[in-house]
Amino acid sequence: MDALWLIPTFPLLGFLVLFLSQGKLPKIVVALVGAGSIGLAAIGTLVVGNAFLEAGAEPHSQLLWTWMRVGDFVPEIRLYLDGLALVMTGVITGVGFLIHVYATGYMWDDHEEPEGFSRFFAYMNLFVFAMLMLVLGDNLLVLFLGWEGVGLCSYLLIGFYHRNPDNGYAARKAFVVTRVGDTFMALGLFLLFRELGTMEIQASLAAANTAWPEGSTMATIIGLLFLGGAMGKSAQVPLQTWLPDAMAGPTPVSALIHAATMVTAGVYLIARMHDIYVISPEAQFWVAVTGLVTLFISSFTALVQTDIKRVLAFSTMSQIGYMIMALGVGAWSAAVFHLMTHAFFKALLFLASGSVILALHHEQNMFKMGGLWRKLPIPFVSMLVGSVALAALPLTSGFFSKDAIMLTAADNPSAGMVFWGGAAIAAFMTALYTTRMILLTFFGEEKTSAHDSSRWNMNGPLIILCGLALGGGWFGLGVVSGVLPDGGMTSHDHFSPIALVTMAIPLLGIVAGWFVFGTSRGDSIQLLGTEFAENVRRFWYSGWGFDWLYDRVVVVPFVALARMNKNDFVDLVFKVVASITRGVHHVLAVIQNGRLRWYAWNMALGLVLVFAVVMWEALG
Amino acid sequence: MESLFYIAAVTALASTVLVVTGKNASHALIYLIVSLLSVAVIFFLLGAPFAAALEVVVYAGAIVVLFLFVVMMLNLGKGSVARESAWLRPSMWVLPSLLTVPLFLGLVYVLSGEPVQTGGVMVGPKAVGTQLFGPYLLAVELAGILLLAALVGAYHLGRRYLSERREEV
Amino acid sequence: MNFALSIPLEHVFVLAVALFCVGLTGVLVRRNVMFVLMSLEVMMNACGLAFVAAGARWAQADGQIMFMFILALAAAEVAVALGIVLQLSRRFDSLDVDAADEMHS
Numbered sequence: 001m002d003a004l005w006l007i008p009t010f011p012l013l014g015f016l017v018l019f020l021s022q023g024k025l026p027k028i029v030v031a032l033v034g035a036g037s038i039g040l041a042a043i044g045t046l047v048v049g050n051a052f053l054e055a056g057a058e059p060h061s062q063l064l065w066t067w068m069r070v071g072d073f074v075p076e077i078r079l080y081l082d083g084l085a086l087v088m089t090g091v092i093t094g095v096g097f098l099i100h101v102y103a104t105g106y107m108w109d110d111h112e113e114p115e116g117f118s119r120f121f122a123y124m125n126l127f128v129f130a131m132l133m134l135v136l137g138d139n140l141l142v143l144f145l146g147w148e149g150v151g152l153c154s155y156l157l158i159g160f161y162h163r164n165p166d167n168g169y170a171a172r173k174a175f176v177v178t179r180v181g182d183t184f185m186a187l188g189l190f191l192l193f194r195e196l197g198t199m200e201i202q203a204s205l206a207a208a209n210t211a212w213p214e215g216s217t218m219a220t221i222i223g224l225l226f227l228g229g230a231m232g233k234s235a236q237v238p239l240q241t242w243l244p245d246a247m248a249g250p251t252p253v254s255a256l257i258h259a260a261t262m263v264t265a266g267v268y269l270i271a272r273m274h275d276i277y278v279i280s281p282e283a284q285f286w287v288a289v290t291g292l293v294t295l296f297i298s299s300f301t302a303l304v305q306t307d308i309k310r311v312l313a314f315s316t317m318s319q320i321g322y323m324i325m326a327l328g329v330g331a332w333s334a335a336v337f338h339l340m341t342h343a344f345f346k347a348l349l350f351l352a353s354g355s356v357i358l359a360l361h362h363e364q365n366m367f368k369m370g371g372l373w374r375k376l377p378i379p380f381v382s383m384l385v386g387s388v389a390l391a392a393l394p395l396t397s398g399f400f401s402k403d404a405i406m407l408t409a410a411d412n413p414s415a416g417m418v419f420w421g422g423a424a425i426a427a428f429m430t431a432l433y434t435t436r437m438i439l440l441t442f443f444g445e446e447k448t449s450a451h452d453s454s455r456w457n458m459n460g461p462l463i464i465l466c467g468l469a470l471g472g473g474w475f476g477l478g479v480v481s482g483v484l485p486d487g488g489m490t491s492h493d494h495f496s497p498i499a500l501v502t503m504a505i506p507l508l509g510i511v512a513g514w515f516v517f518g519t520s521r522g523d524s525i526q527l528l529g530t531e532f533a534e535n536v537r538r539f540w541y542s543g544w545g546f547d548w549l550y551d552r553v554v555v556v557p558f559v560a561l562a563r564m565n566k567n568d569f570v571d572l573v574f575k576v577v578a579s580i581t582r583g584v585h586h587v588l589a590v591i592q593n594g595r596l597r598w599y600a601w602n603m604a605l606g607l608v609l610v611f612a613v614v615m616w617e618a619l620g
Numbered sequence: 621m622e623s624l625f626y627i628a629a630v631t632a633l634a635s636t637v638l639v640v641t642g643k644n645a646s647h648a649l650i651y652l653i654v655s656l657l658s659v660a661v662i663f664f665l666l667g668a669p670f671a672a673a674l675e676v677v678v679y680a681g682a683i684v685v686l687f688l689f690v691v692m693m694l695n696l697g698k699g700s701v702a703r704e705s706a707w708l709r710p711s712m713w714v715l716p717s718l719l720t721v722p723l724f725l726g727l728v729y730v731l732s733g734e735p736v737q738t739g740g741v742m743v744g745p746k747a748v749g750t751q752l753f754g755p756y757l758l759a760v761e762l763a764g765i766l767l768l769a770a771l772v773g774a775y776h777l778g779r780r781y782l783s784e785r786r787e788e789v
Numbered sequence: 790m791n792f793a794l795s796i797p798l799e800h801v802f803v804l805a806v807a808l809f810c811v812g813l814t815g816v817l818v819r820r821n822v823m824f825v826l827m828s829l830e831v832m833m834n835a836c837g838l839a840f841v842a843a844g845a846r847w848a849q850a851d852g853q854i855m856f857m858f859i860l861a862l863a864a865a866e867v868a869v870a871l872g873i874v875l876q877l878s879r880r881f882d883s884l885d886v887d888a889a890d891e892m893h894s
Contacts, residue, residue: 594890640815666845667793707820716817724810735797739848742793770865777872
């Protein structure tokens with residue numbers, strides 16, 4: 001278990017090798033280093049995880065070094081492994097490895113950035129390193145380090161195709177919006193340190209339990225601040241506007257960062273700091289509300305999108321909303337379980353869509369696709385499996401996790417049926433838009449010709465992920481029982497009325513989708529033809545108007561202020577100092593006129609003055 | 621015999637004023653020689669024959685002669701006299717007098733008080749020589765080096781082609 | 790020639806001061822560089838007079854020795870200064886001290 005430090009070190013070494021070699025290594029070496037480092041990390045996770053489980057799932061920490069010593073403040077770089085960290089690490093390294101292998105195929109013949117192969121894998125490895133530090137850190141500072149690191153890599157990778165300025169804007173938008181969340185989180189960290197005096201996670205949770213009574217205001221405030229951080233990173237309302245635009249990055253990036261790992265960092269944070277939310281039910285309630293609102297809004301938006309990646313992006317937003325809501329209603333283990341299964345099937349969906357996009361020469365509009373089920377068999381099957389898991393059809397992995405969440409939500413004493421109702425509607429919509437996606441992409445007449453260019457390193461991961469998406473539900477996640485407050489997944493009666501309804505909803509959704517989209521092959525809302533329907537469609541399409549709102553309220557005033565301050569008024573102070581100096585110079589320069597007699601006169605004047613002073617002193 | 625001192629003093633002062641206000645360079649130099657000779661007389665009266673001899677031989681006899689050489693080399697003739705009078709308008713004297721007159725008055729004020737008599741003893745060359753080769757040996761050597769430096773400097777600065785070389789370049 | 794008179798010291802100093810001030814005025818007023826140098830010589834001579842008088846007051850040789858050094862100094866200075874005057878006259882074609890004012894701001 002003392003090989004724990006190796007797990008983040010492999011990706012870090014991969015990054016250093018690729019960064020320092022500045023793209024001069026041959027492509028095959030880059031692929032081996034880039035994907036191999038994550039593979040080694042995955043093997044490390046297996047070894048360490050095995051040892052951990054055999055030791056009875058006792059939490060284990062490993063001190064790497066002490067960061068600094070400033071009086072009483074002695075933060076350490078320490079790695080901490082418990083069930084929750086193990087699950088996260090497994091997801092990151094395992095799914096990450098599969099995505100990296102896929103990416104070696106996807107990015108091999110990239111037309112837009114042919115020289116960017118090494119740079120891509122350098123950034124990806126750096127991302128995996130940062131994410132691992134985030135989940136393995138025992139200290140909130142190390143977590144924050146990883147937090148910021150993944151934000152940076154997200155920016156770098158979204159803007160990977162940097163020659164198109166729109167990608168740069170998307171990357172910048174992602175960074176700025178998550179920054180707002182990061183600020184809340186930083187405030188939460190400061191407050192927590194000031195109140196509890198320590199940044200170590202376990203120590204601070206213990207201190208919180210003793211220091212704060214049930215319902216304490218301080219815990220509520222800190223909990224809400226951390227929620228703010230989670231909102232930014234995990235693309236929840238109101239900081240969700242960056243995620244759809246983040247699809248400008250290459251598809252493996254969308255799969256890894258914006259589906260499986262980075263966006264789940266907020267979920268991890270809240271799960272990790274669970275004691276605070278147990279102390280403060282009010283904060284926990286707001287967590288649940290945030291999740292509910294997000295999952296509801298985004299499911300409608302996904303229904304009317306045309307770009308296949310945007311459908312998946314809003315779907316991710318919705319599923320993370322499920323996770324957040326689960327945390328909010330106390331289904332801690334279910335949330336983490338859903339995190340894991342979501343990583344499986346969402347990565348699968350993104351990678352499969354990547355194969356489709358590549359085969360159609362980077363065509364991403366679903367209305368230009370069609371009839372591909374014969375030409376692209378493996379992507380077709382993969383997307384089918386992934387969609388089935390996403391829609392949570394019975395016995396898939398998504399079924400076990402999502403139904404657990406919904407049933408626990410229904411049991412919530414404060415507003416159980418509201419939560420369950422919203423989640424149910426969203427589940428219906430999920431099945432609906434998933435069916436739409438499959439039908440538009442793979443069935444009907446072929447609008448764009450495709451040729452299957454995928455190789456073993458793209459199809460292999462797809463097949464493995466299919467297996468995980470179908471069978472991952474049987475893992476059960478006993479490991480997190482020691483960590484999270486609900487002591488493992490609460491077992492529900494799968495045959496109670498509400499459970500049966502929950503099970504049936506996705507089936508209803510699929511049937512409805514078949515009827516509406518399978519037969520008429522179009523956007524059904526458009527089919528309705530009325531102007532009201534068209535307005536509704538446009539409203540949903542724009543993500544419920546958040547971009548429009550933020551543009552009016554935040555961006556335009558800020559840009560106006562920046563323009564007013566073009567002649568920086570703070571700079572003015574320094575400019576005044578400079579101009580005063582220059583003015584004095586011009587005045588004094590007059591006495592340097594180059595004339596000897598003038599200088600002599602001044603010397604004599606000095607002499608007379610000194611003499612006068614001395615005489616004055618001498619005479620008293 | 622003390623009156624000899626006052627006569628020499630007046631002569632020195634008068635000729636110095638004529639030097640400073642003179643328009644013809646050569647004439648001014650002659651007046652300078654007169655001034656220096658008067659001061660030499662005063663040195664004799666103070667009992668410093670060695671200093672007096674030095675004043676005559678080195679100051680009046682070498683330095684002023686050097687001046688005369690350069691003046692003659694530069695050919696300052698009648699045209700220069702006219703130029704000098706143009707440059708020496710009475711209004712030019714105002715500002716410098718503003719400086720020197722207070723200085724003079726102040727110094728005189730400092731000197732006023734009970735007059736002290738000078739020793740009345742002659743200090744001959746022998747005494748001076750003994751001091752020179754005794755306590756002031758180092759200073760003599762330094763003076764020698766100074767004169768060497770002046771020699772080299774004067775040689776270099778006086779070269780005719782220093783400015784011509786610049787024109788070539 | 791073995792005599793030395795008892796002259797009041799202050800009077801000698803007053804003479805030295807007067808000569809010094811006249812020389813200073815000359816340096817400040819004259820525009821012809823030769824006259825400036827002459828006035829400079831006058832000033833140095835005045836200093837020498839003061840030194841010799843002081844030496845005579847104490848009947849010591851030190852005053853004359855200082856005078857000798859001042860003389861050496863004056864000689865050195867004149868030699869170099871006249872070299873500079875020659876360069877000045879060649880370069881600017883005049884002996885006006887104000888002509889060489891190129892080092893202004």
